[in-house]
Amino acid sequence: xxxxxxxxxxxxxxxxxxxxxxxxAVSAAMLLDMVMLSSGMRESFRSLLLxxxxxxxxxxxxxxxxxxxxxxxxADSIVAIIRxxxxxxxxxxxxxxxxxxxxxxxxxxxxxxxxxxSVQGDYELVEGRNPSAPEELVANDALLRxxxxxxxxxxxxxxxxxxxxxxxxxxxxxxxxxxxxxxxxALDQRAAALPIGTLRAMNGPQSEGRASLAMVRLRPGxxxxxxxxxxxxSLRTVTVISTSEALKQVDERLSYFRxxxxxxxxxxxxxxxxLVTTLVTVSVNERIGEISVMRAIGVxxxxxxAQILVESTMIMxxxxxxxxxxxxxxxxxxxxxxxxxxxxxxxxxxFLFQPSAAWTALGLLALSGILAGVYPSWRGxxxxxxTTLRQxxxx
Amino acid sequence: xxAIVEARGLVREYRMGDEIVPALRGVSLTVDPGxxxxxxxxxxxxxxxxLNLLGVIDRPTSGELSIAGERVDRLSDxxxxxxxxxxxxxxxxxxxxxxxxxxRENVELPLAEAGMAxxxxxxxxxxxxxxxxxxxxxRHRPSQLSGGEQQRVAIARALANRPALLLADExxxxxDARTGAEMIGLFQRLNTDxxxxxxxxxxxxxxxxxxRVVHMRDGEIVG
Amino acid sequence: MSxxxxxxxxxxxxxxxxxxxxPSRAPRSSAGARTIAIDSRLASDAKLQVGDRVVISSEPGAxxxxxxxxxxxxxxxDPAEIARGEYRVRLHLxxxxxxxxxxxxVDRFAIRTRGDGSxxxxxxxxxxxxxxxxxxxxxxVAVETSxxxxxxxxxxxxxxxxxxxxxxxxxxxxxxxxVDERRRDVAALRLIGCSARxxxxxxxxxxxxxxxxxxxxxxxxxxxxxxxxxxxxxAVYRTPLRFSIVTGDIxxxxxxxxxxxxxxxxxxxxxxxxRTPPLAxxxx
Numbered sequence: 001x002x003x004x005x006x007x008x009x010x011x012x013x014x015x016x017x018x019x020x021x022x023x024x025a026v027s028a029a030m031l032l033d034m035v036m037l038s039s040g041m042r043e044s045f046r047s048l049l050l051x052x053x054x055x056x057x058x059x060x061x062x063x064x065x066x067x068x069x070x071x072x073x074x075a076d077s078i079v080a081i082i083r084x085x086x087x088x089x090x091x092x093x094x095x096x097x098x099x100x101x102x103x104x105x106x107x108x109x110x111x112x113x114x115x116x117x118s119v120q121g122d123y124e125l126v127e128g129r130n131p132s133a134p135e136e137l138v139a140n141d142a143l144l145r146x147x148x149x150x151x152x153x154x155x156x157x158x159x160x161x162x163x164x165x166x167x168x169x170x171x172x173x174x175x176x177x178x179x180x181x182x183x184x185x186a187l188d189q190r191a192a193a194l195p196i197g198t199l200r201a202m203n204g205p206q207s208e209g210r211a212s213l214a215m216v217r218l219r220p221g222x223x224x225x226x227x228x229x230x231x232x233x234s235l236r237t238v239t240v241i242s243t244s245e246a247l248k249q250v251d252e253r254l255s256y257f258r259x260x261x262x263x264x265x266x267x268x269x270x271x272x273x274x275l276v277t278t279l280v281t282v283s284v285n286e287r288i289g290e291i292s293v294m295r296a297i298g299v300x301x302x303x304x305x306a307q308i309l310v311e312s313t314m315i316m317x318x319x320x321x322x323x324x325x326x327x328x329x330x331x332x333x334x335x336x337x338x339x340x341x342x343x344x345x346x347x348x349x350x351f352l353f354q355p356s357a358a359w360t361a362l363g364l365l366a367l368s369g370i371l372a373g374v375y376p377s378w379r380g381x382x383x384x385x386x387t388t389l390r391q392x393x394x395x
Numbered sequence: 396x397x398a399i400v401e402a403r404g405l406v407r408e409y410r411m412g413d414e415i416v417p418a419l420r421g422v423s424l425t426v427d428p429g430x431x432x433x434x435x436x437x438x439x440x441x442x443x444x445x446l447n448l449l450g451v452i453d454r455p456t457s458g459e460l461s462i463a464g465e466r467v468d469r470l471s472d473x474x475x476x477x478x479x480x481x482x483x484x485x486x487x488x489x490x491x492x493x494x495x496x497x498x499r500e501n502v503e504l505p506l507a508e509a510g511m512a513x514x515x516x517x518x519x520x521x522x523x524x525x526x527x528x529x530x531x532x533x534r535h536r537p538s539q540l541s542g543g544e545q546q547r548v549a550i551a552r553a554l555a556n557r558p559a560l561l562l563a564d565e566x567x568x569x570x571d572a573r574t575g576a577e578m579i580g581l582f583q584r585l586n587t588d589x590x591x592x593x594x595x596x597x598x599x600x601x602x603x604x605x606x607r608v609v610h611m612r613d614g615e616i617v618g
Numbered sequence: 619m620s621x622x623x624x625x626x627x628x629x630x631x632x633x634x635x636x637x638x639x640x641p642s643r644a645p646r647s648s649a650g651a652r653t654i655a656i657d658s659r660l661a662s663d664a665k666l667q668v669g670d671r672v673v674i675s676s677e678p679g680a681x682x683x684x685x686x687x688x689x690x691x692x693x694x695x696d697p698a699e700i701a702r703g704e705y706r707v708r709l710h711l712x713x714x715x716x717x718x719x720x721x722x723x724v725d726r727f728a729i730r731t732r733g734d735g736s737x738x739x740x741x742x743x744x745x746x747x748x749x750x751x752x753x754x755x756x757x758x759v760a761v762e763t764s765x766x767x768x769x770x771x772x773x774x775x776x777x778x779x780x781x782x783x784x785x786x787x788x789x790x791x792x793x794x795x796x797v798d799e800r801r802r803d804v805a806a807l808r809l810i811g812c813s814a815r816x817x818x819x820x821x822x823x824x825x826x827x828x829x830x831x832x833x834x835x836x837x838x839x840x841x842x843x844x845x846x847x848x849x850x851x852x853a854v855y856r857t858p859l860r861f862s863i864v865t866g867d868i869x870x871x872x873x874x875x876x877x878x879x880x881x882x883x884x885x886x887x888x889x890x891x892x893r894t895p896p897l898a899x900x901x902x
Contacts, residue, residue, distance in 0.1 A: 001500075001506035007493030015890070016794060023791040026784045061678040062704075073677065163751055237678045255854070264777065271788055282795040293491040296452045297552065298480025301472065301510050330780060337772045342765045386444075386453040389487070 002303065006310040009283070020279050023317045024365070028323025029271030032361040033331050033351060034265030038258050040352030045250050047228030048347050049243045051183060053119030054092065054215035055224045057246065058082075064249055065213045065241075066096055073240055075211030080229065087222035091364060092119045095196050096212040100161045100168060101147055107161070108146045110139075112210075113182075114199030121183075121215050123193055127151055134201075138178035139193035145339045146190055153177050157192075159202035159384065163331070170202035187346040214238075246308035257350065269368055276312055276372035284308060284380035291380050292388040301381045307371055308377035316369050320362050327361070328353065399560050399591045400426035400449060405468075406459035407444050408411045420614040421458070426560075426593055431586040432576050433605035434595045441614040442595045443564055450504060450562045451475045451483050463559040476600055480508055484553030488565035490545040492537040497616040498524060499533040505555040523551035527581065543574035550581065554590070561585065563594040567601055653688035659856050660705035661690045674707070676718050683717060685709075695859035698804050729753070782875065790883045797821060799886035804891050814892035818885065821856055825884025832880070833873040840872070 010017045040089055058078070060070035065362035072078060077091055084089045095114035113122050117130040121138065123138065128151040131137055137157075139147075149155055152175075159170030174194065182191050200207040216225055224242050232240045241249070251258070291304055338350045407419040418441045426432050434442045447453040448460060449581050451467050452475075460468040463482050470478060492501045502520040511519065520549070524530045527547040537545050545568060552560055563582070567575035579601050586606075587590050594601060610618040654674065656666060666672065666755065668687055675682025715721065731740045737755055744753040804817055844862040849860045 001504060004500060005493065005496065008493075008500075012495045013798075016798065019787075019791040019794055023788050026513060026787050029782055030780065068704075133823075250616050256851070260777075268405070268784075271784070275791060278792050278795055282799050282856055285799060287490070293487070294493075294504070295476065295487055296450070297475055297477065297488075297508075298478075298483075298493075298556075299504070300476050303508065318737075334773065334776055338769060340769050340772075365834055371530075386447040387450075390443075391493075 002307045003305050005023055006314060007305075009287075010311055010314060015390075017315065018280075020275070021322070023275045024272060024315055024319035024369070025322040025326060027268050027275065028320055028361065029327035029330060030268035031265055031272070031365055032324060032327035033334065034261040034268060035357045035361045036327075036331055036351040036353060038265065038332075039354065039357060041254050041257060041348070041350050042247060042251060043354065044249055044347070044349045044352045046243065048345060049184065049246055050345075052215075052217075054090075054121050054217045056218070056228055056240055058214040058216070058217035058231070058235070058240050058244055059212070061237055061239050063239065064246070066084035069096075070126040071095070071210040071212050072214070073205070074237075075214065076209050078235055078238065079211075079214055081217060081234070081287055085227070085230075087218050087227050088216055088385050089219045090119045090217040091195060092116060092121050092215040092217075093211040094120075094122060094209065094213045094215070095203075095210060097159060097199055097207075099192055100158045101155055102158070102168065103147070108143070108190065109139060109161075110143045110146075110192050111185065111356060112159070112199055113191065113193040114196035115193050115381050117193075119266055121191065121217075123180040123182045126179045126181055128176075131177055131193070132196055134198045135172060136177045137174045137192045137198075138180045139176055139192040140164075140180055140182055140185075140190070143190040143192055144179060145174070149176055151176055159199065160204075170204060172198070172202055174198075180358050181346075184345045186343050188344070194302065224251050230359050269364055271364055273368040273372045276315075277367045277376065279315075280373040283311070284376050288334060288380055288383065288388055289391075292383065292385050295381065296389065301378075304381040305371055305374065305377045308380070312369050312373040313366070318365050320365070324358060324362070334347055391394050398425045398430050399425060399430075399463055399612055400593070401425075401459075401461040402449070403459045405445070405455045405460060406596055407448060407453070408456045417614055419448070419455070422611075422614070422616055424609065424616065426591060427587055429591045430587070431604070431606045432478075432594070432609060433583070433602040433607070434593065434609045434611060435597070435602050436611035440611045442611050444614075445451050445611070446562055446564050446593065446595045448561070450483050451479050452485070480505060481556050482559045484555075484558035484561040484562070486546070486549050486553050486563040486566050488568040490537070490542075490549045490569070492545055492548055492552075494537050497534050497536055498529060498540065498544075501537070501548055502551045502555055505552060519552070519555065523554055524548070524553075527551045541574070542570050542579060544572075546570065546578060547581065550573075550585075554585075559591065561590050561592045563592065565596055565598075566594060567596065567598045576600065651684050651686045652710065654685045654713075655689035655691050656687055657691050657706040660707070661687075661694065663705075666690075674709075674711050674717070681726040683713075695857060710870060717756075729810045785876075786879050786883075789879055790886065793825065793880075793883035794890070797884070797891060801891060801894075817892050818888040821888035821891075822881055822884045824885075825880050826877070829877045829880025829884075833876045834877065836872065837864075837869055841868075844870070 054258075057065050058072065059065045060068070060072050063070055075095075078236075079091050079093050081262055083086055093116060097112040097114065098108050099112040101110065117132065120130075125138070128138065137155075139149075144150060154173055154175045157172055157174050158168035161168055180193065182189070182193075185191050195213070200210065209377065215229075216227075218224060228240050228242045228245075294304055331353070335349055335351040339348075339371060400600045402422060402424040405419050405422045405424075406417070407411050409418060420441075422441070422445055424445070436442050439539065442590075444453070448455050448468075449462065451462070451470065455468050458468065460464065462478070465482075466476070467475065467478060491615065493504065494505070499517070499520045502523050506516040506519055521530060521533060524533055527550055529544060529547050529551070532540060532544060537548070546569075550566075566582070567578050572579060575598060579598075582592060582594065583603070583604050592605075594605065596602055609616055652674075657831060661667065666687055668690060670687045671684055673682050673684055691706070693706065705707065709717070711724070715723070729740065729744075731737050741753040807817055808814075822842060841864050844864045847862045848860055852858065
């Protein structure tokens with residue numbers, strides 16, 4: 001009977017009900033977006049960092065991986081020390097640089113990653129194979145398009161370009177053996193990967209034994225934090241960070257977005273709360289006579305309150321899926337804007353949908369809706385019956 | 396047999412700003428089971444106030460009141476509500492049906508509140524609508540019913556839980572003469588079938604139909 | 619390796635020592651040490667002050683130079699430096715070149731021309747005269763380097779659009795509810811002869827007053843929020859950069875928009891009521 005009465009009351013004022021559903025849906029959408037934003041970046045970045053299974057990263061002392069052009073000296077001996085540790089399953093050294101590809105009428109520049117192909121964690125093979133010889137490289141679609149080349153072609157590359165003398169240094173002819181997708185690079189960033197020894201040789205003596213970064217994969221069951229601390233103690237010229245530490249750094253840098261998400265989320269929730277409060281208050285005020293009659297014929301106060309709360313819950317239930325759909329659409333739009341950050345890895349999403357985010361948003365909204373309705377409905381159900389009946393005309 | 400209504404020295408005062416307005420000044424009344432009592436008097440004499448006290452929808456400022464053997468003048472809100480649900484049937488001048496519900500659903504409302512199961516509730520509601528001659532209008536909403544039909548639905552609702560006492564506040568006040576006469580006949584039938592009725596009215600015909608007429612003036616019973 | 623990067627490395631060296639222990643203060647020497655300037659962030663974190671002697675090197679653990687801190691510099695309000703944790707050190711050019719073994723190389727020249735009008739001419743002359751490198755106007759470089767902030771701007775604008783749309787819906791909803799509450803008053807006015815125009819006019823006037831008062835309150839809240847945002851983020855990121863600025867045209871836009879929305883919502887709500895027959899408004 002409560003549900004019947006609630007449903008009938010909602011249908012009685014269709015326009016008002018429809019508007020209330022729309023208002024709550026918009027509130028739900030905004031709240032969902034903000035919950036997705038606050039947790040999405042972190043989760044997206046965490047997935048990215050762990051996608052290849054490397055739990056630790058070593059970079060030059062005081063820097064974050066690829067944050068500067070600094071390199072680790074004597075990287076080979078450092079890698080050997082790390083590989084000797086029982087808990088370590090694999091170490092992938094990476095040297096960052098630039099490659100210049102002179103074409104007939106232009107010069108194409110690209111990011112170069114010197115890697116050990118057998119343990120690399122920087123790209124996924126789409127076509128072809130990993131480099132197995134010094135004069136081989138793999139490239140992404142953006143670079144292949146710019147070069148007008150395909151897998152199997154050879155290409156003239158240089159590691160240095162002196163703009164004053166217009167001369168190239170560290171030149172090689174390399175064969176393209178694979179087409180890849182780089183995990184940590186932006187979508188439109190032209191990039192190639194080749195054996196680290198080849199890139200070092202092309203760069204010249206200053207690159208000998210150097211690496212920009214080393215990624216470490218531990219054996220299953222290894223204590224990540226303990227290994228990190230042990231490596232940090234023994235290797236003084238590098239900074240060793242775990243995934244959680246890297247996430248912390250990212251959190252700090254992107255704290256603006258998280259705080260914005262919290263603020264806008266709180267605003268959405270507040271506005272949704274105010275909307276439901278107003279709706280319930282108006283609804284109760286309009287039916288104060290009806291409510292008093294129900295009390296007069298013996299309907300308990302809590303049941304009157306329950307009926308009104310059922311009405312606001314019904315609005316929530318209809319608005320929630322609509323809000324979810326709207327939220328996902330706007331999240332996609334907002335994500336497409338933020339995805340254009342220069343240098344942002346292709347796989348980073350600012351708005352990541354997780355079922356927990358949807359439940360959190362909807363749960364918060366439902367709770368605020370119920371709380372918003374409790375006071376005005378309780379107040380309405382507690383008015384003195386006789387006085388109210390005298391004042392009101394119903395039916 | 397003990398009285399259905401035993402009221403002794405009922406006083407009801409209202410505070411209007413700094414002034415205290417006495418609506419009832421020590422009213423005592425007894426109603427026996429199966430009686431049909433009409434309370435008459437000029438506007439503002441306190442008859443509706445008295446009816447509200449008998450219906451346990453208001454509390455006396457002082458005095459004692461027992462309905463069907465139970466003291467009701469100091470009940471908690473919850474107990475009073477429960478009492479109204481099970482022991483009192485109230486018919487209002489303006490019908491006060493739920494506009495969003497059908498006739499049958501309006502009659503079912505107190506049955507649902509009393510915990511009656513769905514099918515049984517439906518059957519009982521139809522039985523009551525049949526009793527007041529409105530079974531064929533069970534699916535109509537109040538806005539689709541005439542004044543007399545609405546009042547009959549209100550009477551059916553009031554009888555839902557077989558109350559010990561049926562109270563009616565100006566039940567013919569919003570009705571035309573012919574419909575009012577039909578209503579008078581219905582009340583007589585109810586009383587003949589054993590319902591104890593107390594009605595407040597200006598309607599002479601309704602008052603004449605009652606077994607006993609109680610006159611009120613200025614918050615007191617004068618005859 | 620660019621000078622910019624090297625600057626960072628030097629910071630790293632300083633930071634490395636600072637993170638684990640106070641910077642090693644070199645013993646006083648009778649020979650005059652070179653001077654450097656450090657940024658206020660480094661001075662605060664490493665508890666350095668003018669006159670302190672520190673050792674700087676281009677690599678961790680490598681032998682370096684003993685220098686004296688001659689000045690502490692407040693970093694500029696550069697958005698590109700937000701959320702970056704590195705420190706900045708300023709050295710004399712020749713000192714840095716020596717430290718790095720850079721010879722006489724530099725990354726760039728910064729040129730101040732006589733007046734803005736002569737910049738294009740200077741660019742053209744340099745490009746023609748100098749072999750192998752190009753001149754750029756600072757404004758053009760700024761556009762290129764502020765791509766990140768172009769994205770943030772677009773994001774803010776998108777959030778603004780969503781907020782305005784959502785606010786419009788909420789406003790319409792609440793206005794309809796509140797006006798609906800007065801349906802009996804409206805019905806009574808209609809029954810005694812007031813025209814629909816009068817009623818709509820009075821509701822719209824009321825909505826306008828609420829919109830104006832609400833806008834003024836909103837401007838005050840927005841101004842306060844802007845101040846709080848600046849105070850907070852300037853402290854978090856340790857920068858003099860102003861993150862939020864409330865300008866005259868923003869205020870005008872916000873007030874105009876809320877006025878228009880408020881009036882439209884009031885008009886729509888009132889129109890809906892006056893089109894309903896008065897007796898229906900009474901529920902008969």
